[in-house]
Structures are given as C-alpha cells and as structure tokens.
Amino acid sequence: MTDIKATAAAIAPFCAGGGLITDCSMAEQTSFRCGGRAAIFAVPSSEKGLASMTAFLSENRVPFMFMGNGSNLLFTDAGYEGVVIKAGPDTMGDIRVDGDTITAGAGASLSRISKTAAAEGLTGLEFASGIPGSLGGAVFMNAGAYGGEMKQVLVSVRSMDLIGNIIERKAEDLGLSYRKSIFQENGEFILGAVIRLERGDRDTIEAKMRDLAAQRTAKQPLSFPSAGSFFKRPEGYFAGKLIEDCGLKGLRVGGAQVSSLHAGFVINCGGASATDVIDLMKVVQETVLDRFGVMLEPEVRIIGSY
Numbered sequence: 001m002t003d004i005k006a007t008a009a010a011i012a013p014f015c016a017g018g019g020l021i022t023d024c025s026m027a028e029q030t031s032f033r034c035g036g037r038a039a040i041f042a043v044p045s046s047e048k049g050l051a052s053m054t055a056f057l058s059e060n061r062v063p064f065m066f067m068g069n070g071s072n073l074l075f076t077d078a079g080y081e082g083v084v085i086k087a088g089p090d091t092m093g094d095i096r097v098d099g100d101t102i103t104a105g106a107g108a109s110l111s112r113i114s115k116t117a118a119a120e121g122l123t124g125l126e127f128a129s130g131i132p133g134s135l136g137g138a139v140f141m142n143a144g145a146y147g148g149e150m151k152q153v154l155v156s157v158r159s160m161d162l163i164g165n166i167i168e169r170k171a172e173d174l175g176l177s178y179r180k181s182i183f184q185e186n187g188e189f190i191l192g193a194v195i196r197l198e199r200g201d202r203d204t205i206e207a208k209m210r211d212l213a214a215q216r217t218a219k220q221p222l223s224f225p226s227a228g229s230f231f232k233r234p235e236g237y238f239a240g241k242l243i244e245d246c247g248l249k250g251l252r253v254g255g256a257q258v259s260s261l262h263a264g265f266v267i268n269c270g271g272a273s274a275t276d277v278i279d280l281m282k283v284v285q286e287t288v289l290d291r292f293g294v295m296l297e298p299e300v301r302i303i304g305s306y
C-alpha cells in the first residue's frame with residue numbers, strides 16, 4: 001500500500017473510537033498470537049461507516065479484507081499490505097431475541113449469543129457455546145462442533161457487497177456445507193444473521209453447555225494459543241487420528257507444536273512465528289500424504305503467500 005497515512009486519515013471518520021491502528025500487530029488480534037503486521041486495522045463505527053470505508057478503498061484500489069474475532073486466522077510473517085476490517089463486538093454486535101428467533105450482528109460472539117439463548121430457555125445453539133468466534137466468522141466458516149453446525153440454526157444472513165448494497169439471503173441460498181459458505185467465494189461482508197431455536201428448559205440447556213465445555217477442557221489444549229483444529233476433516237477420516245498414527249504428536253518446529261493433547265491442534269508454545277506454524281503444517285501434510293495417501297487441507301485461513 002503506497003500511502004498508509006493518507007488512507008488512514010481518509011477512513012478514520014468511518015471508524016469506531018480507537019478503532020483504527022496503523023502498522024498493527026496481527027499477532028495481537030488473532031488467537032494464534034503469531035504472524036506479521038497489517039498496514040491498517042480498522043473497526044467500522046456502523047454499517048454506514050463500513051459502506052463508506054469499502055467504497056473509498058475500492059475507488060482507490062487499496063486492498064482490504066474482513067475478520068471477526070481472529071480465531072481461525074493466521075497472517076504470514078510478511079503481514080498484510082492493506083486494510084483489515086473487523087466486525088467489532090461493540091459496533092456490530094447487537095443481540096435481539098424475539099420469540100424463538102435471535103437476530104444478531106456479525107460482531108457478536110457465539111458464546112454471548114449462546115448464553116443469551118440459554119437465559120431465554122432456547123435450545124439448539126449449545127454446540128456453539130465454546131467456539132471462540134464471532135457470528136460473522138461462524139457463518140463464513142459454517143462453524144460446527146459436537147454434531148451441530150451453523151447450517152442447522154440459521155434462517156437468513158444479511159451481507160454487504162463490495163459496492164455497498166445490502167443483500168438478505170435465506171439459509172438455503174448460502175451454500176452451507178462442511179466449513180463452507182458462499183461468502184468464501186463472493187467477498188461480501190457479513191453484517192448479521194437470524195437464528196431460529198426451539199423452546200427448551202434453561203437448566204438442561206446450561207447443563208449441556210457445561211458438559212461440552214468440560215469435554216473441550218479435557219481434550220483440547222486451551223491453555224496454548226491456537227486457531228482450533230488446524231486441518232479440515234478429510235472425508236472418511238479424522239485429521240487428528242491420521243496425524244497421531246504417523247507419530248507426529250508433540251512434533252515441534254521452532255515455537256510451533258503438534259499438540260500432544262490433541263494432534264489436530266497446532267499450538268504456539270511460545271514465540272512461534274507464522275513461518276514455524278506453516279513449516280510444521282507442511283511436515284504434517286507430507287508425512288500424512290506419504291503414509292496414508294490423504295492430503296490434509298488447512299481449516300485455518302492463511303493470509304499471505306507461503
């Protein structure tokens with residue numbers, strides 16, 4: 001990006017207070033706690049602010065990308081020469097309950113939406129309570145766990161295209177399948193979604209959420225930075241099992257390690273660079289391909305070339 005200062009000055013009026021950082025460490029904005037810097041990190045003040053910001057950036061051919069809570073992202077060490085636009089929890093994170101439906105903004109965290117649902121005695125979102133992402137990121141990824149996925153609860157999604165038009169699509173038109181949605185192809189910004197749940201018993205819902213949280217704590221390396229399961233589940237296999245069967249649990253490259261608790265997780269055990277993570281990913285991919293003939297595809301979205 002040629003003129004960072006001028007771009008920052010032009011988009012500052014469209015940002016939330018304190019929501020514009022130049023030369024921003026993306027390690028600080030992502031759950032992996034590693035990776036390079038973004039020329040500009042921006043949190044729009046509103047949907048209107050977002051529309052004005054993307055219009056300016058498009059007109060001036062400044063590259064930009066979107067993020068939510070940064071729990072499925074790895075920025076390469078070279079960083080991102082453009083504007084990273086985040087759906088903020090304060091400016092785009094409203095949650096509204098109406099009967100058995102919840103309407104929420106993209107920046108609302110899944111855990112807050114799940115807690116709201118539980119408090120209202122609405123069942124169906126317990127699976128999502130421990131996924132550390134925003135609603136926008138969960139729609140984008142069709143996030144899922146413990147037999148549930150966003151596809152099962154979404155009614156509709158509002159998004160904004162690159163020229164500021166707002167589009168509302170029904171869930172069946174979102175191309176939702178395992179960790180896939182049309183937003184991975186169309187480049188739109190997810191603004192929010194409507195979720196439909198069912199009436200249930202608050203105590204039962206909360207007990208289920210506690211049980212799933214206990215399962216996560218027992219089986220996942222939650223005390224280390226990571227982006228969750230590093231690889232997608234290949235058809236007919238489990239990535240973690242393939243990795244474990246290759247004897248790769250605990251394998252380390254620099255500060256990155258295949259978790260010895262859950263082989264599907266790559267963790268940052270201190271001072272990892274994104275290059276460490278990517279080099280480790282390649283060793284895992286080559287070893288599993290060699291041994292089982294299965295090419296593991298990263299579920300984590302890697303920004304930058306590698």
Ligand SMILES: Cc1cc2nc3c(=O)[nH]c(=O)nc-3n(C[C@H](O)[C@H](O)[C@H](O)COP(=O)(O)OP(=O)(O)OC[C@H]3O[C@@H](n4cnc5c(N)ncnc54)[C@H](O)[C@@H]3O)c2cc1C
Nearest residue numbers: 068069070071072133134136137138143144145190227228
């Ligand atoms: C400890 C841990 C456990 C996890 N467990 C699970 C799990 O059980 N199941 C699961 O599915 N995932 C899991 N994840 C991964 C991650 O939490 C999910 O993929 C989540 O949905 C990502 O949401 P996010 O807001 O953090 O998205 P980000 O990481 O910020 O972004 C992910 C992708 O979505 C895009 N995106 C985000 N917001 C928007 C928006 N508003 N508009 C357009 N594009 C957008 C980004 O460009 C990026 O490509 C886990 C991660 C961690 C760290």
